[in-house]
Amino acid sequence: MEAHRTRGRTGVVVKPRAAISWSGGKDCCTALLRTYQEYDVVAMITMFGDDGARSRSHGLRPEVLSAHAERLALRNLTGCCSWRSYTKEYIRLLSDASAMGVTHVIFGDIMGDAHRAWDEGVCAVHGVTAVLPLWGESTRTLVEEFVASGSTAVIVTARAAYLDSTWLG
DSSP states (O other): OOOOOEEOTTSOEEOOEEEEEOOSSHHHHHHHHHHTTTSEEEEEEEEEOTTSSSBTTTOOOHHHHHHHHHHHTOEEEEEEOOTTTHHHHHHHHHHHHHHTTOOEEEOOOOSOHHHHHHHHHHHHHTTOEEEOTTTTOOHHHHHHHHHHTTOOOOOOOOOTTTOOGGGOO
């Protein structure tokens, strides 16, 4: 999806202002890499559990995600919620983003009609456009693109049921 650019009074092309739905994973990073030239990305939106100790998506600590926001020079919009209140809290954060002039939210979702419908539905509440630059791509292609971009990933959390201590460095 290509962003709709406009010309300001001075004739300079103005990019649409956007936020990125940020999990801290490779897919949202790849979505950002694919879209940053088309959008003025000013904020990241991340959801945490009720207690705020870990992110909902990958179980990352707040300080890790704060470091991402700082390095990317993005405003860090965060919410704490249960799975039951997730949608309501996300919509509240979209209100904050909309107040900052955000007109688009970039998502790293790849598949799942329910995911796409949710993305578009929460954005519609505030008249914001959902952007899904990875939609329908193969996961293999996306991993290859991520690696080819020069990006690196650091594993900061793992599920002990799948990896024992021999995997630790």
